[in-house]
Amino acid sequence: MEMEIPGGANESARMSRTLYEFNGGVHPDEHKQVSTSRAIGIAPLPKQIIVPLSQHIGQAAKPLVGVGDQVLKGQRIGQAEGYVSVSVHAPTSGTVTAIAEHTVAHPSGLSDLCVHIAPDGADQWITHAALDYRNMAPSHLRNLLRDMGIAGLGGAVFPSFIKLNPGAAQKVPTLILNGGECEPWISCDDMLMRERAGEILQGAAIMRFMLNSDEVLVGVEDNKPEAIAALRAAAGDCGFPVEIVAVPTIYPGGGAKQLIKVLTDKEVPSGGRSTDIGVATFNVGTAYALHRAVHHGEPLISRIVTVTGNVHRPQNFEVLIGTPVAELVRLAGAVKDDTSGYLMGGPMMGITLASTDVPVVKATNCILAQSPALFPPTPPAMPCIRCTRCAQACPADLQPQELFWFARAKNFGKTQEYKLFDCIECGCCSYVCPSHIPLVQYYRYAKSEIWAREKDKKAADHARDRHEFRQQRIEREKQERAEKLAQRVSTKPATVDSDSPEDAAATAKKAAIQAAIERAKAKKDSVTPKNITDLPPEKLQEIAEIEARRAKIREIAQQPVDE
Amino acid sequence: MAGLAIFLGAALGFAAVRFKVQEDPIVEQIDAILPQTQCGQCGFPGCKPYATAIANGEAEINQCPPGGEDGIHKLAELLGVEFKPLNDEHGEPKPKAVAVIDEATCIGCTLCIQACPVDAILGAAKQMHTVIAQECTGCELCIAPCPVDCISMDTIQEAVATWKWKYPVVQMKVRA
Numbered sequence: 001m002e003m004e005i006p007g008g009a010n011e012s013a014r015m016s017r018t019l020y021e022f023n024g025g026v027h028p029d030e031h032k033q034v035s036t037s038r039a040i041g042i043a044p045l046p047k048q049i050i051v052p053l054s055q056h057i058g059q060a061a062k063p064l065v066g067v068g069d070q071v072l073k074g075q076r077i078g079q080a081e082g083y084v085s086v087s088v089h090a091p092t093s094g095t096v097t098a099i100a101e102h103t104v105a106h107p108s109g110l111s112d113l114c115v116h117i118a119p120d121g122a123d124q125w126i127t128h129a130a131l132d133y134r135n136m137a138p139s140h141l142r143n144l145l146r147d148m149g150i151a152g153l154g155g156a157v158f159p160s161f162i163k164l165n166p167g168a169a170q171k172v173p174t175l176i177l178n179g180g181e182c183e184p185w186i187s188c189d190d191m192l193m194r195e196r197a198g199e200i201l202q203g204a205a206i207m208r209f210m211l212n213s214d215e216v217l218v219g220v221e222d223n224k225p226e227a228i229a230a231l232r233a234a235a236g237d238c239g240f241p242v243e244i245v246a247v248p249t250i251y252p253g254g255g256a257k258q259l260i261k262v263l264t265d266k267e268v269p270s271g272g273r274s275t276d277i278g279v280a281t282f283n284v285g286t287a288y289a290l291h292r293a294v295h296h297g298e299p300l301i302s303r304i305v306t307v308t309g310n311v312h313r314p315q316n317f318e319v320l321i322g323t324p325v326a327e328l329v330r331l332a333g334a335v336k337d338d339t340s341g342y343l344m345g346g347p348m349m350g351i352t353l354a355s356t357d358v359p360v361v362k363a364t365n366c367i368l369a370q371s372p373a374l375f376p377p378t379p380p381a382m383p384c385i386r387c388t389r390c391a392q393a394c395p396a397d398l399q400p401q402e403l404f405w406f407a408r409a410k411n412f413g414k415t416q417e418y419k420l421f422d423c424i425e426c427g428c429c430s431y432v433c434p435s436h437i438p439l440v441q442y443y444r445y446a447k448s449e450i451w452a453r454e455k456d457k458k459a460a461d462h463a464r465d466r467h468e469f470r471q472q473r474i475e476r477e478k479q480e481r482a483e484k485l486a487q488r489v490s491t492k493p494a495t496v497d498s499d500s501p502e503d504a505a506a507t508a509k510k511a512a513i514q515a516a517i518e519r520a521k522a523k524k525d526s527v528t529p530k531n532i533t534d535l536p537p538e539k540l541q542e543i544a545e546i547e548a549r550r551a552k553i554r555e556i557a558q559q560p561v562d563e
Numbered sequence: 564m565a566g567l568a569i570f571l572g573a574a575l576g577f578a579a580v581r582f583k584v585q586e587d588p589i590v591e592q593i594d595a596i597l598p599q600t601q602c603g604q605c606g607f608p609g610c611k612p613y614a615t616a617i618a619n620g621e622a623e624i625n626q627c628p629p630g631g632e633d634g635i636h637k638l639a640e641l642l643g644v645e646f647k648p649l650n651d652e653h654g655e656p657k658p659k660a661v662a663v664i665d666e667a668t669c670i671g672c673t674l675c676i677q678a679c680p681v682d683a684i685l686g687a688a689k690q691m692h693t694v695i696a697q698e699c700t701g702c703e704l705c706i707a708p709c710p711v712d713c714i715s716m717d718t719i720q721e722a723v724a725t726w727k728w729k730y731p732v733v734q735m736k737v738r739a
Contacts, residue, residue, distance in 0.1 A: 054724075060724075104723065106723050107726075108721070110721065110722060111723075112722070112723045438731050441728070442731055444728040445727075445729065445731060448728045452725075459599075459700075462698075463599040463601065463700045466683075467609065467610075469682075470682050
């Protein structure tokens, strides 16, 4: 289905873009205006900072500092390990008090390795300068961005340097900035676009340069008119052609695949990536972080976080990574008395926080305080009635009811046949389910079970290889020993006639031992120890006695024991 | 008719020789299901020998504790036989663990190195030994030979990187 977006006469050139629709989607209550009435506040320095070493998709960073070290603001404290990884940095100057486990924002509520920093209050920067990115080898620039910790701030926290590689084609024709922000309650991207539109577009300029893109689109849902206006005003003097496109408000219109479909009518193939169809998508927050990194030399140490829900003064804050959620909630006027819990993210895709001790990470777009009044508990689940409303709502064109049946029956092969891994876990299916079945939980369960099994399978294959190698080695060593022995035997004439190879081997062994003994004896006899030449006779007598005893012992020892 | 029978017989005979399968693929398929801990709890000296025994009908499919019920289900499906619960004579399934050598107690006798089926222990005579945790399958074969009892099994704790979503426990509406 196509549609025209209405626009003013002066905007007609820009508004001529034809937009498309993805299937499915829902319209949950937005609750965004709650937190957009106040400008972005700058969160003060927290008393303690806890920086998790794993904030991104991929391998955790390796700590570079030790307990007691003085660190400066922006100093690298964790180094990227492996390819899919980025570095982490000290958000302020201070002392490293511990490198220890701490509860992190994760659905498990488990602890992970974090660098704990006690801020010294000086907030003193490392020396940092803008990068001359246009006169730099592209791979060097990407490595610098990796070292500056730039990762996608839309939620997935995928290392940006990987996405900023134009690949073999040396070109990604379409660059899309994602300002969709479709999830209810969250307004951090909205406020960033309103207040820092120019900087976002400067970040887009760097992306455009790195990807050699022809067109730059910024997709913003039309429930953010202030953001659209700010971006359009900034687009006039950003120095490159950019189109600010208002897209219809529908959840999950801010999903990367969904936004690509709406703007270009292209669909990312199942299991593929958007670059396969010549499109790169970045969150507007990532563009802003890239601008700070390249034009100011600042690594990613802060982000905008929406603090909303059951708090007295909902607001967006620019927060240092590592700030405990509890301090952030205090800034928003503390929570109301009936607060029942906290979500990181929105009500559709957010994760429940185990405690408010957890630190803000690169993925933290929103802290949402819950109350029974704002978020009534889901009614008990009832059996699936096969109404297929979930299939109508699914923006990934899947069959959620089938996936549910298979996941529930632990029939993981079938879930994969039904493209479980194309599910973006947006929660539309659970949202519309008249039986209130927690569908996404089943998909998450099935996904993590499949991953775990694949990992086990790999480990088993590895163990098999090692075991087989060991068997081979033992066999080879045995053979080599036998060969060596056979060689020695062949040099000496065989004295006993040998019927079986075992006998031959045993005889050869005996002969070899005998030969060795005789060699040693001959050698010993040929040498007279110098220290006994001028000894008194009684001493010599004593030595002779000892030698005789030794000879006797040797004789006893050489007698066969088990024959 | 007789001519046709002779011809077909000859063709089958030729095919049997010409297209002879070198290794029994069913052994490979069974071996692929087994967990490769090489622990010998099944009564065979490793996963491959057990797989061969199953293929030859000399062993039951329920003798592998590390494979658990899941493994038995897979074997039953592969071989087209009835599922049997794990035979507890061969042991019970345990959570995954790795061997840990108490390095202060180790005397460097190399007995554990010789026992390890996957070369996961590093060391030399009269030198301290240590377990390469990533390579350890948790078979426990190194524990018995140790003369100073310095090897213990550490259960692998759940961590953020290995955590799995649990099977949803859904409260169904109770009819009033």
